[in-house]
Amino acid sequence: MEKHDIKTDAGLFRTMEERHSVKSYQTGVTIPDTEIRSMIEMATEAPSSWNLQHWKFLVVDDEEQKEKLHRIAYGQNQVKECSVVIAVLGDTKANEHADRIFQEAVDKGLITEAVKEKIVNGINGAYNGSETFPRDEAFLNASLAAMQLMLSARGLGxxxxxxxxxxxxxFVEEFNVPERYVPVMLLTVGVRAEEPRISSRLSVDEAMVRNTF
Ligand SMILES: Cc1cc2nc3c(=O)[nH]c(=O)nc-3n(C[C@H](O)[C@H](O)[C@H](O)COP(=O)(O)O)c2cc1C
Incomplete structure (x- = not known):
């Protein structure tokens, strides 16, 4: 069977196939702020648990700050050459968004105030009832946004x-990251100087299990 011998959204599939980790960038390229904002806007279209939007994006484009980050990233070349590094952070206190988010639903007449209270209390209960949950949620949800950011960057070329x-x-210390945020990953963004090395993948048969192990 051909790789895509099915009906696909060709544009989306192509973008996903084209995304590879690029480690060498054209230097001196400035990405317009409107494009950076678009990438972040598309990243924030990601789904999140209870729609709590557990992410924060620290955009590093100042040369001195990039130099600092280059050191913190053990001298990895891509940090120096790229146009901008976007640090994706996870919010371990995203439950603090709950009231505002569910109030919107109340204001739109979608749920009652009593239902909102029940949901918000449930969320706070989950956050206060486990040491690992807030951090797991921060990593899980911010990672979804990071993936969308990479694809939207690719979509913009x-x-x-x-x-x-x-x-x-x-990183936390030198970039004054408030305690509630955990660094999830750094994303270098720029214009490729060299074709990325094409990475192989395990087969679908190896990746997939049907119904049960
Ligand atoms: C969470 C995560 C951390 C990674 N860390 C690094 C890194 O520190 N340096 C690096 O050069 N590549 C890093 N990579 C890139 C992977 O090596 C790359 O995604 C993988 O080899 C597949 O290649 P591809 O992205 O080109 O398809 C990371 C990827 C992920 C998802």
Missing amino acids: YDTCPMGGFDREA
């Missing part, structure tokens, strides 16, 4: 590299 290889403690 840019390339990215997701990066987990950086000193998280130093």
Whole structure:
């Protein structure tokens, strides 16, 4: 069977196939702020648990700050060459958004005030009842936004590299990251200078299990 021998949204599939981690960028390229904002806007279209939107994007385009980040990312070349690094952070206190988010539903007449209270109390209960839950949720939901950001960058003709290889403690300290946020990954964004190395994938048969193990 051909790889896409089915009816697909060709544009979306192509964008997903075209995205690869680019580690060498054309230097001196400025990405217009409108495009950066579009990428972030599309990232925030990601789904999130209870729609709590557990993400924050720290956009680093100042040369001195990038230099700092380059050191923190163990000297990885892509941080230096790219146009901008977007640090995706997860919010461990995203439950604090709940009241505002569900109030909107009340204002639109979608739910009653009593239902809102019940949902918000449930969310706060989940957050207060476990040490690991807030952090797991922050990583899970911010990662979905990061993926959308990479695809929207590709859709605008840019390339990215997701990066987990950086000193998280130093990052938090040197970029004054408030305690509620956990660094999830860095994304370099820019115009490729070289074609990315094409990475292979395990087969669908290896990746997929049907119904039960
Ligand atoms: C969470 C995460 C962390 C990663 N960290 C790094 C990194 O620190 N440095 C790097 O060069 N690539 C990093 N990568 C890129 C992976 O090596 C790459 O996604 C993988 O080899 C597949 O290649 P592709 O993205 O080109 O398809 C990371 C990817 C992910 C998803």
